[in-house]
Amino acid sequence: MAGHSHRAQQACEHDGHAHSHGGAEEHGRHHPHVHSHDAAADDDEAEAEAEASALADVVAALLYYKTFMLNSGIYRRLHHIDELPARHRAVVSSLGIIDKIKDAERLVRENYRFLQGIVHASAVGAVPSPIDSPEQFKAWSGEFLDGRDGPRSGHMEKVLSTLKQLVRDWSEEGRAERDQTYGPIIGSLEREFAGVAPEDRGAIRVLVPGAGLGRLAFDICCRGFSSQGNEFSYFMLLASNYILNQTQAAGQHTIYPFVHQFSNVATAADQLRPVRVPDVLPSDMPHAGTAAFSMVAGDFIEVYSAESEREQWDAIVTCFFVDTAKNALAYLDTMWHAMKPGAVWINLGPLLWHFDGIEGESSVEFTRDEFVALVAAVGFKLDDAQFRECVPATYTANSRGMLQYTYSSFMCVARKPRQGAPLSSSL
Ligand SMILES: C[S@@+](CC[C@H](N)C(=O)[O-])C[C@H]1O[C@@H](n2cnc3c(N)ncnc32)[C@H](O)[C@@H]1O
Secondary structure (H helix, E strand, C coil): CCCCCCEEEEECCCCCCCCCCCHHHHHHCCCCCCHHHHHHHHHHHHHHHHHHHHHHHHHHHHHHHHHHHHHHHHHHHHHHHCCHHHHHHHHHHHCCHHHHHHHHHHHHHHHHHHHHHHHHHCCCCCCCCCCCCHHHHCCCHHHHHHHCCCCCCCCCHHHHHHHHHHHHHHCCCHHHHHHHHHHHHHHHHHCCCCCHHHHHHHHEEEEEEEECCHHHHHHHCCCEEEEEEEEEEEEHCCCHHHHHHHHCCCCCCCCCCCCCCCCEEHHHHCCCCCCCCCCCCCCCCCCCCCCEEEEEECCCCHCCCCCHHHHCCEEEEEEHHHHHCCHHHHHHHHHHHEEEEEEEEEECCCCCCCCCCCCEEEEEEECHHHHHHHHHHHHEECHHCCEEEEEECCCCCCCCCCCCCCCEEEEEEEEEECCCCCCCHHH
């Protein structure tokens, strides 16, 4: 994985559930601005420690998955059936429900094998291979978890949403969702650089902040652009590292992302269905000779407001990202700083302000119209012809579930003028 390493964070909150932030201590730390040399060294050390501990918490959550899901998802359910009056139990059993739960148990174990692979690839020390040395892996895992008291609050949900995010980004089943969202973004990018043939686009640098599992950035690179994803969730970074850097064949892994869902399910087959990932072989990039691809770990504002990032990017694309801001203006200022004069910004997504109503967090929320006005106020030139008020888009939806959330997302395309200071600097 290339690039910086700043404190990493939570996974996405767009999957249709209520906000479930993990607590203030999980959120990004900004570098203090003024301090003496020694204080700076202390701060760096403290930050490195905080990062290592955040990474260890995420690895622990991946390792806890099996025990946690077997206890809370499988054995608890079997126990509830066991507690039923004998006649009821007999009916439930005759419908094959106990067998289904036992199948689910097997699939949870399969998911765990996949998660073990992520941990093995994560470079959190000398992790034994879960395939070649399963006993050593088990012993290592026991030691790793020693002294811990279960996963951190909210982290098990993030393991489950990472599995669903793999469907969105790296499965055939996720194609429809990607077409709804990544499709219009890539279409707009293609139009912007229509005069440049894919083999000549390597010099065009496209940044994808909040890249999730990296598929949008990857697909952009497959069109010949040099692209860089930026992400600060260790869940996302570890999983994307595994898929992008450790895959030997398309469809190499089979996961069961919906096995944990017992409500709003039409058929057992829907719940237990396998999903193969990744749908493509990531190392098989058509323009690898000309187009560069990278994922950079860290907070978007911290990484891209650096002096070295000034006017470096020909395009920025944001998908389901701008509403992760506590202060959207800080995102806009960072984009302005990092974009070359004349560069384009393409955005698609809803406005589920992630910090809205979160205890102890500051948050400024904008309506869509206010947000668009803000973009113009900063100095960007909106492309009215490409503005779309309502782009129906799901986010890690279970396409066969009985409940579907669809966002009326908006799409906007804006350019940084070739000349002129950002208006926000004089606001
Ligand atoms: C809703 S998800 C969208 C992911 C991806 N763009 C997609 O469409 O699937 C938002 C992502 O932004 C990341 N994120 C949020 N704030 C960030 C920040 N300040 N810097 C970097 N990444 C951030 C989150 O970890 C999360 O993966």
